[in-house]
Amino acid sequence: xxxxxxxxxxWNWWYLLFVIQFIAVxxxxxxxxxEPEWMGIPMFYWYQLLWVLIGAVFTAVVYFAxxx
Amino acid sequence: MQEVNWTALIIFVVLxxxxxxxxxxxxxxxxxxxDLLHEWGLGGRRFGTMITWFLVGGDLYTAYxxxxxxxxxxxxGAVAFFAVPYTIVxxxxxxxxxxxxxxxxxxxxxxxxxxxxRGRFGNRWLALAITVTGIVxxxxxxxxQLVGIQVVVGALGVSGxxxxxxxxxxxxxxxxxxxxxxxxxxxxxxxxxxxxxxIYITAIVAVIAxxxxxxxxxxIFAAVPAxxxxxxxxxxxxxxxxxxxATLALGSALALFLxxxxxxxxxxxxxxxxxxxxxxxxxxxxxxLGLLALIGFFAIAAGVKGLPEYAAxxxxxxxxxxxPALFLHSFPSWFVGIAFAAIGIGALVPxxxxxxxxxxxxxxxIHREFINKHPTDKQEAQMAKWxxxxxxxxxxxxIIFVPTKYAIQLQLLGGIWIIQxxxxxxxxxxxxxxxxxxxxxxxxxxxxxxxxxxxAAHFAATYPxxxxxxxxxxxxxxxxxILNLVVAxxxxxxxxxxxxxRSAVDETAMADYYA
Numbered sequence: 001x002x003x004x005x006x007x008x009x010x011w012n013w014w015y016l017l018f019v020i021q022f023i024a025v026x027x028x029x030x031x032x033x034x035e036p037e038w039m040g041i042p043m044f045y046w047y048q049l050l051w052v053l054i055g056a057v058f059t060a061v062v063y064f065a066x067x068x
Numbered sequence: 069m070q071e072v073n074w075t076a077l078i079i080f081v082v083l084x085x086x087x088x089x090x091x092x093x094x095x096x097x098x099x100x101x102x103d104l105l106h107e108w109g110l111g112g113r114r115f116g117t118m119i120t121w122f123l124v125g126g127d128l129y130t131a132y133x134x135x136x137x138x139x140x141x142x143x144x145g146a147v148a149f150f151a152v153p154y155t156i157v158x159x160x161x162x163x164x165x166x167x168x169x170x171x172x173x174x175x176x177x178x179x180x181x182x183x184x185x186r187g188r189f190g191n192r193w194l195a196l197a198i199t200v201t202g203i204v205x206x207x208x209x210x211x212x213q214l215v216g217i218q219v220v221v222g223a224l225g226v227s228g229x230x231x232x233x234x235x236x237x238x239x240x241x242x243x244x245x246x247x248x249x250x251x252x253x254x255x256x257x258x259x260x261x262x263x264x265x266x267i268y269i270t271a272i273v274a275v276i277a278x279x280x281x282x283x284x285x286x287x288i289f290a291a292v293p294a295x296x297x298x299x300x301x302x303x304x305x306x307x308x309x310x311x312x313x314a315t316l317a318l319g320s321a322l323a324l325f326l327x328x329x330x331x332x333x334x335x336x337x338x339x340x341x342x343x344x345x346x347x348x349x350x351x352x353x354x355x356x357l358g359l360l361a362l363i364g365f366f367a368i369a370a371g372v373k374g375l376p377e378y379a380a381x382x383x384x385x386x387x388x389x390x391x392p393a394l395f396l397h398s399f400p401s402w403f404v405g406i407a408f409a410a411i412g413i414g415a416l417v418p419x420x421x422x423x424x425x426x427x428x429x430x431x432x433x434i435h436r437e438f439i440n441k442h443p444t445d446k447q448e449a450q451m452a453k454w455x456x457x458x459x460x461x462x463x464x465x466x467i468i469f470v471p472t473k474y475a476i477q478l479q480l481l482g483g484i485w486i487i488q489x490x491x492x493x494x495x496x497x498x499x500x501x502x503x504x505x506x507x508x509x510x511x512x513x514x515x516x517x518x519x520x521x522x523x524a525a526h527f528a529a530t531y532p533x534x535x536x537x538x539x540x541x542x543x544x545x546x547x548x549x550i551l552n553l554v555v556a557x558x559x560x561x562x563x564x565x566x567x568x569x570r571s572a573v574d575e576t577a578m579a580d581y582y583a
Contacts, residue, residue: 018160025153026318028310032146032299040286044298048152049358055156056351059163063344 014065017058025051072225073396079405080224080412083266084240087259087413091247091420094254103446106179108252108453109428110336113174117342117349119257123421124333124346125353126260128324129155130209131216131415134267134360135388141364142390145296147309148361153317155354158324161494163347166325167340168497168581174335175580180425181331181493182433187575188496191504192437197511198489199433202328203426203459205486208478209327210422210463213415214241215472219385220408223392234468240416245460248420249453253336256420263417266410268356274407275359278366278398288362291369306539312530315542323487323545326494328425329418340583360391367394419460427455477527484518487545491556497581500574506559514552518544 024030031047038046098114100107115123133151140148169184178184181202186195214237221236228235247255282288289297302308324330337343372378372393381389395407431452436443443451467475488511491502521531521544531544 015160015164018163021160022157025156026314028299028313032301032310034298037286040284040289042289042297044146045149045358045362048149048156049355052152052156052351052355052358055159056348059159059348059351062163063348067341067344 012062012066014062017062021051021055021058024054073401073404075401076405076408077224077226079402080220080409083262083406083409084243084412087262087416088243088247090258090262091243091251091255094247094258095251097254097258102250102252103449105428105431105445105449105452106177108449109179109424110332111253111257113336114338115257115336115342116338117345119261120333120337120342120346121349122260122264123253123257123336124330125350126256126264126414126417127329127333127421128350128418129267129353129357130213130418131411131413132209132212133357134411134414135216135219135391137357137361138364138367138391139387139389141361142367143364143387145292146299147313147316148364149358150313150316150320151361152354152358153314154320154324155357156351157318157321159347159351161321162325162334162350163344165494165497166334167343169331169493170335170337170340170343171582172497172576172580176576179335180328180429180432181326181489182429185492185496186433186437188500189492189502189504189507190573190575191508194492194504194508194511195433195437197508198492199429201485201489201511201515202326202429205482206328206422206426207459207463207466208475208482209329210419210460211466211470211475212479213419213422214463214467215388215475216415217412218467219388219392220411222384223381223389223396224408237468238464240412241460241464244416244420245423245457248423248456248460252453253332253421253424256417256424257336259413259420260417263410263413266406267414270407270410271356271359273403274363274366274395274398278363278370278394281398282366282369288365288369291371292365305537306541308539308541312541312543315546316529319487319543319546319549320483322490322494322549323483326486326489328429329422332421332425332428363391363394367391370394370397372397419463423456423459423463424452426459427452430455477522480527480529481519481522484522484545484548485515487549488514488518488552490549491553501560502556503560503563505563506556509559510552510554510556513555514548517551518548521548 025048031044033044034042036043095102098112100112102108106112137148137151173184176187178187182195182199185198186192217237217240226236227233279285279288299309299313302310325334334343367390372390373382375397378389378393381393392408395404399407431448435451436448491510492507525531529543530541531547533540533542533547
């Protein structure tokens with residue numbers, strides 16, 4: 001990065017991944033549905049469990065992108 | 069009550085004895101001078117990424133969580149799953165805010181949130197408010213951990229009358245108190261490794277084996293009443309169950325890392341990097357918690373509530389008995405012993421860390437600030453050890469003599485109270501813009517309003533807020549921390565204008581907040 005001073009503690013565009021994650025799980029109309037099911041599990045349940053995994057991957061991506 | 073399950077009981081006791089030994093042996097692990105408070109109370113800030121993962125995981129995902137979340141799914145259905153978005157959104161917060169706090173605390177030798185606020189805002193009364201909030205919010209949380217132990221001991225068939233009824237709990241707590249006193253944070257850190265492995269094994273086996281017994285997930289969800297399967301779609305002019313769900317998740321997430329035991333776990337990490345890595349690794353526990361919530365549905369499908377052998381357990385422990393009953397119903401005795409030990413030991417780790425965190429707070433921000441201003445290092449560490457004993461004894465007395473209902477209500481209030489420290493602690497990690505007295509009044513406004521809301525809602529988790537004819541039922545903690553912030557922002561210019569000099573000095577510098 002050209003401007004290491006600015007990066008310290010400031011905004012980083014990679015943090016948008018966190019914003020996406022917040023919206024995806026804090027807006028129940030997205031996922032308060034039974035269909036489609038997966039292995040007999042209603043969407044409400046598998047969707048949120050899936051976001052645990054996506055959230056972990058996003059956080060790892062941010063970690064590698066932000067830490068030098 | 070059912071017969072004593074000897075195989076399960078013996079395995080339970082053997083595992084308990086193992087971790088008790090481990091707790092005492094931990095004093096010599098990564099040896100440090102336990103007469104220093106940061107060695108006893110923060111493990112010398114030497115825990116790397118993996119140990120921090122076990123420690124913070126064992127700390128946040130408590131035994132009570134593992135009993136209560138599936139119990140809520142069993143009783144109330146979909147709303148229990150709020151624990152999943154809750155434990156998803158905590159990690160961006162951990163990633164962004166807490167490495168900054170870690171650095172400034174490491175630099176200045178801060179051990180508690182009270183230390184940080186005292187240094188940052190230079191106001192001992194604000195620091196006192198943060199400290200008292202932390203201790204008061206933690207006490208009922210410790211008491212609830214005991215509920216986890218009570219339920220599994222009861223499920224093993226151990227029962228008695230009078231003092232004998234509480235004897236297993238008393239033994240567990242004497243052991244806990246003794247190894248916490250002698251080993252400090254090293255004890256729960258080492259025990260957390262064993263406990264977490266047992267919990268993971270239990271969760272994975274349960275989620276694979278029980279659905280096979282019950283004929284697959286399709287059959288399990290078919291057994292759940294339709295009204296419990298999804299959130300109720302909100303009617304006109306209200307955010308209804310959706311608003312309640314989202315505010316519970318967000319409010320709980322904002323509150324979680326403000327709890328003293330979370331802070332203690334995080335500050336014991338060896339670097340900011342270890343904390344950021346954990347933000348990506350700790351969701352492993354969230355995933356497991358989500359699976360365990362499903363176990364509440366397994367219990368519905370297995371019909372354990374209708375089985376006569378568990379009637380007494382349900383009568384005594386309510387829906388908290390759902391998971392133990394399901395395990396007794398589905399697993400061979402030896403595995404029941406392992407699963408119950410995981411839950412029982414799971415109570416000891418957070419209880420130990422909570423008592424250490426409260427002890428650190430009292431010692432640093434009450435005793436040293438107001439009573440003995442110049443203790444020697446040894447006096448300070450000794451004081452903390454004694455306070456950790458007193459805190460645990462208090463929790464034990466509470467759970468034996470006070471109905472569980474009150475511990476649950478106080479724990480709900482605890483969440484509302486602890487979130488009021490957010491402006492000073494979390495925003496304080498970013499900015500010194502706020503006036504310290506404005507923060508104190510914001511804290512007071514949030515605390516009073518939040519308590520009033522909880523009482524008015526008869527200690528339901530959500531408050532039926534109505535604004536301009538529009539219903540916004542939601543978690544009082546989130547609503548009142550917004551009030552708190554509004555007050556703090558509105559009063560900051562006022563207080564700054566009244567006192568020409570800034571009321572206090574900030575002893576931290578911008579550069580202290582990162583590596």
